[in-house]
Amino acid sequence: MGELRTSRRRLLGIGAGLGAVAAGGLALSAAWARRPAVTGEELRSEAELPQAFSLPLPIPPVLAPVESGAGGDRYEMVQREVEAEILPGYATRLWTYEGSFPGPTIEARRGRPVTVLHRNELTVPTVVHLHGGRTPAASDGYPTDLVLPQGWTGHHAHSMPDDRAVVTDVQREYGFPLDQRAAMLWYHDHRMDFTGPAIWRGLAGLHFVRDEVEDALDLPRSDRELPLMIADRAFDAEGQLAYPSLDPTLTGEHGVEEPFLAGVMGDVVLVNGAPWPIHEVDTGLYRLRILNASNARHYELEAVAEDGRTVPLVQIGSDQGLLAAPVRHERLPLAPAERYDVLIDFAGLPVGSTVRLANRLGSGGTAEVMAFRIAREGASAPIPETLADDLPEWDRSEAAVVRDLAFRAGRMEDGRHGWVVDGLPFDPARTDVTARFGEVEVWRLIADVHHPVHLHLVGFRVLSRGGRTPLPHDAGLKDTVSLRPGEAVEIITRFDGYRGRFLFHCHNAEHEDMGMMANLEIV
Amino acid sequence: MAGFLQPVFAGVYLSGDYDGLAWHVTGANLVSYIGIIQLGAAVAVWVRVRRAWPFWTSLALVLGATAQYFAGDVGALWLHFPLGVALIAGIAAVFAAVWRRPLPRRFKAVRAHG
Numbered sequence A: 001m002g003e004l005r006t007s008r009r010r011l012l013g014i015g016a017g018l019g020a021v022a023a024g025g026l027a028l029s030a031a032w033a034r035r036p037a038v039t040g041e042e043l044r045s046e047a048e049l050p051q052a053f054s055l056p057l058p059i060p061p062v063l064a065p066v067e068s069g070a071g072g073d074r075y076e077m078v079q080r081e082v083e084a085e086i087l088p089g090y091a092t093r094l095w096t097y098e099g100s101f102p103g104p105t106i107e108a109r110r111g112r113p114v115t116v117l118h119r120n121e122l123t124v125p126t127v128v129h130l131h132g133g134r135t136p137a138a139s140d141g142y143p144t145d146l147v148l149p150q151g152w153t154g155h156h157a158h159s160m161p162d163d164r165a166v167v168t169d170v171q172r173e174y175g176f177p178l179d180q181r182a183a184m185l186w187y188h189d190h191r192m193d194f195t196g197p198a199i200w201r202g203l204a205g206l207h208f209v210r211d212e213v214e215d216a217l218d219l220p221r222s223d224r225e226l227p228l229m230i231a232d233r234a235f236d237a238e239g240q241l242a243y244p245s246l247d248p249t250l251t252g253e254h255g256v257e258e259p260f261l262a263g264v265m266g267d268v269v270l271v272n273g274a275p276w277p278i279h280e281v282d283t284g285l286y287r288l289r290i291l292n293a294s295n296a297r298h299y300e301l302e303a304v305a306e307d308g309r310t311v312p313l314v315q316i317g318s319d320q321g322l323l324a325a326p327v328r329h330e331r332l333p334l335a336p337a338e339r340y341d342v343l344i345d346f347a348g349l350p351v352g353s354t355v356r357l358a359n360r361l362g363s364g365g366t367a368e369v370m371a372f373r374i375a376r377e378g379a380s381a382p383i384p385e386t387l388a389d390d391l392p393e394w395d396r397s398e399a400a401v402v403r404d405l406a407f408r409a410g411r412m413e414d415g416r417h418g419w420v421v422d423g424l425p426f427d428p429a430r431t432d433v434t435a436r437f438g439e440v441e442v443w444r445l446i447a448d449v450h451h452p453v454h455l456h457l458v459g460f461r462v463l464s465r466g467g468r469t470p471l472p473h474d475a476g477l478k479d480t481v482s483l484r485p486g487e488a489v490e491i492i493t494r495f496d497g498y499r500g501r502f503l504f505h506c507h508n509a510e511h512e513d514m515g516m517m518a519n520l521e522i523v
Numbered sequence B: 001m002a003g004f005l006q007p008v009f010a011g012v013y014l015s016g017d018y019d020g021l022a023w024h025v026t027g028a029n030l031v032s033y034i035g036i037i038q039l040g041a042a043v044a045v046w047v048r049v050r051r052a053w054p055f056w057t058s059l060a061l062v063l064g065a066t067a068q069y070f071a072g073d074v075g076a077l078w079l080h081f082p083l084g085v086a087l088i089a090g091i092a093a094v095f096a097a098v099w100r101r102p103l104p105r106r107f108k109a110v111r112a113h114g
């Protein structure tokens, strides 16, 4: 009997010990782990930052064509360094398209070709990619199709050789047929190994495509349609953009300092280049064309009125244009490179009050994005109940190929920590996926941490998320899908449009620069 | 066994095999069912031979496994990973305890009759 009691006591002891260790581990994890999960590290600004909602919202200028004819519109842009006042009292050096950040907006019509002559007056090679564009390979801005600056002597333009690269001196003309649905696209630098710092310094702009489907809906337009390019940045004590490049000249070793390997985030939220701006509106209906142009930061947007009430964000479009029907969100998640087309109705809100656009994933300064001040009464307008009827529908049964693709941490060619697709870092000389022109494919994407995965050339539909039905914001035609830690997403698309060498990659710009990119050859 | 296969399926999944996810979900369901059955058996042990610890440890494991299921479901990996390891340790410990201290004859006889 005594023996039994001893052993029972011992058993209890072991059980209690095990329980204590398990509870301790869980408590440690709860305290240490980031909840919600965040992929990336935040840089802290040293410059004096302005009060939130004190500066007006800038609207990027619309670029006028240098030539317009029956065959389309022709534009010219110069990539050059300028100084601009982003933080009051500081002159910040920026790399810009045409001297402005964001770059000038291009307004285009479906099927009407646009050509853009880009001239590189910066100190490093550049290459322009039109994100979301249905663009032939020669103008898609392949990362080694570099435009070299005058007098460039750097023998290593990037870390790996590429026989197929088309390199030009000083300038290059890109041709965009734009045979695609109305959507808000964006153009940005896509230079191999250095995309993250180039976008960070300012090389990004908006490009709208319009069509008859959109016209027919009579959505809010002109000053009731607001482009919002959201991007986080950090500033050093002199007010210059801070970025943890291993080589700040961006001519030698690529990559970022170790704590930032998962992504670089800033503590200042810029909208159209202004920190936490405010914009005057009336009590009518507005259309917000939102782009997350941040390198690594995810947002979860919520519009909050002064009385604490949530003003719904009614999504009418996705990366690749209008949805079939509106989707109402209290909170709208926003991954890098994703675009959302939303309507917000300020009806019923008191004149003189403000509505904050908050970021529920942020803390401190990054918990705010911008604000709207209700300045006057305005005419109300209805939200259409149905939207576009031209969305492509693909069925699983049509798929010629089903592919599994893993996006996870790994090693770059030189052995340094990087990010890999199916175990391999980017190599321009290797074809990773060969798709047949015109065929439907299902891709099953799997992630270890957050990876916003982007396919060039095509739009796709989200079939499932985590083996279940997609989330409400996955609706419509997308070109970038946000994978969360440990998550898998199935997408379906048809590879048509153009043959040639295209890309798919993670749009966390630091992951992209450190290997997480792969070749898609359409034959 | 099902419990020990769960991290295997998770590893297969994260290595890029999408089917690993379906196996991981099936495994999770299986672990849940086994847990309920074990809890039932533990109730029988408590009633028939007045031994309570199998019930309490089984209950702890079932509650842990349920939390684990939902943590995985909502993607709370901060909880899912350490809890998974703790559950495996718990299963191993209970297994060892039962193995080392088999239930008394009386119960076996009763069970044989019943």
Ligand SMILES: [Cu+2]
Residues within 6 Å of the ligand: A407, A419, A450, A451, A452, A506, A507, A508, A511, A512, A516
């Ligand atoms: Cu990534």
